[in-house]
Amino acid sequence: MTYDGDWRDTFRPDIPTPARIYDYLLGGKDNYCADRAAAEELMEIWPEMIFTAQANRAFLGRAVRYLAGEAGIRQFLDIGTGIPTANNTHEVAQEVAPGSNVVYVDNDPVVLTHARALLVSGQQGHTSYIDADLRDTKQILAEAAQTLDFSRPVAIMLMAILQHIDEAEDPYAIVGSLLAAVPPGSYLAISHPAADIETEAMAQMAERLNKLMAEKVTFRTRPQVARFFDGLELVEPGMVRVQEGRPASEIEAKSPAALWGGVGRKP
Numbered sequence: 001m002t003y004d005g006d007w008r009d010t011f012r013p014d015i016p017t018p019a020r021i022y023d024y025l026l027g028g029k030d031n032y033c034a035d036r037a038a039a040e041e042l043m044e045i046w047p048e049m050i051f052t053a054q055a056n057r058a059f060l061g062r063a064v065r066y067l068a069g070e071a072g073i074r075q076f077l078d079i080g081t082g083i084p085t086a087n088n089t090h091e092v093a094q095e096v097a098p099g100s101n102v103v104y105v106d107n108d109p110v111v112l113t114h115a116r117a118l119l120v121s122g123q124q125g126h127t128s129y130i131d132a133d134l135r136d137t138k139q140i141l142a143e144a145a146q147t148l149d150f151s152r153p154v155a156i157m158l159m160a161i162l163q164h165i166d167e168a169e170d171p172y173a174i175v176g177s178l179l180a181a182v183p184p185g186s187y188l189a190i191s192h193p194a195a196d197i198e199t200e201a202m203a204q205m206a207e208r209l210n211k212l213m214a215e216k217v218t219f220r221t222r223p224q225v226a227r228f229f230d231g232l233e234l235v236e237p238g239m240v241r242v243q244e245g246r247p248a249s250e251i252e253a254k255s256p257a258a259l260w261g262g263v264g265r266k267p
């Protein structure tokens with residue numbers, strides 16, 4: 001099945017979305033038959049796909065823990081929130097550093113309906129949600145400024161989202177405009193499905209996803225993902241497979257996940 005309209009115009013449980021497929025892969029229940037069928041098709045192509053979703057989520061948690069801990073960040077702009085699950089950005093950040101403020105952004109209507117679960121405000125910090133598209137950085141930055149102080153460092157989180165912006169839409173310019181809005185000492189954290197790990201399976205999965213979903217995907221190579229960090233100082237261990245980014249255990253480090261990930265600091 002293909003769908004050429006704007007799937008956000010009306011709620012369409014019959015068209016798989018990235019947020020709902022990902023929710024299914026993570027063992028969530030906020031997904032529909034079409035999402036489950038799409039995820040099962042992906043796992044037929046590459047059964048280890050499920051570990052990629054889990055490793056991505058684990059990397060997100062470790063990145064936030066590093067940013068709120070060692071890096072001393074207290075403000076997070078998390079674009080591509082996903083349906084709330086375990087270890088959401090505000091939970092990890094506010095556990096490490098109470099008083100951290102988090103702004104979530106997503107364009108999926110189902111994520112919006114679940115956003116209330118993310119909106120925790122009190123002594124532990126403030127959390128808000130923006131219903132917006134990553135392509136509209138002006139809207140995101142204007143609305144985020146109601147919660148975040150852009151004269152102080154901010155961590156921009158783009159976890160497993162940039163694959164939805166193709167080359168023609170200039171993802172590098174989008175990331176550049178977000179980075180231009182934050183001061184030195186800010187951070188960028190990215191995870192991105194790889195085109196050069198499990199090359200054949202990943203190419204087949206991209207092709208299948210682009211037939212099934214209205215939101216298209218472009219998987220990228222390590223140099224293409226590293227380019228998002230141009231002008232930034234990459235934090236150790238640099239641009240690596242996400243499972244090798246400060247893994248909590250040897251088992252975690254050995255996950256077969258096919259994603260590149262890194263954290264960079266704006267000098």
Ligand SMILES: C[S@@+](CC[C@H](N)C(=O)[O-])C[C@H]1O[C@@H](n2cnc3c(N)ncnc32)[C@H](O)[C@@H]1O
Nearest residue numbers: 019022080081082106107108133134159160164
């Ligand atoms: C694979 S999920 C990743 C969720 C979370 N960042 C994580 O890594 O666990 C991708 C999320 O990005 C959102 N998304 C995709 N394209 C987007 C866009 N253009 N603007 C805003 N959100 C988008 C999807 O709705 C989905 O919730």
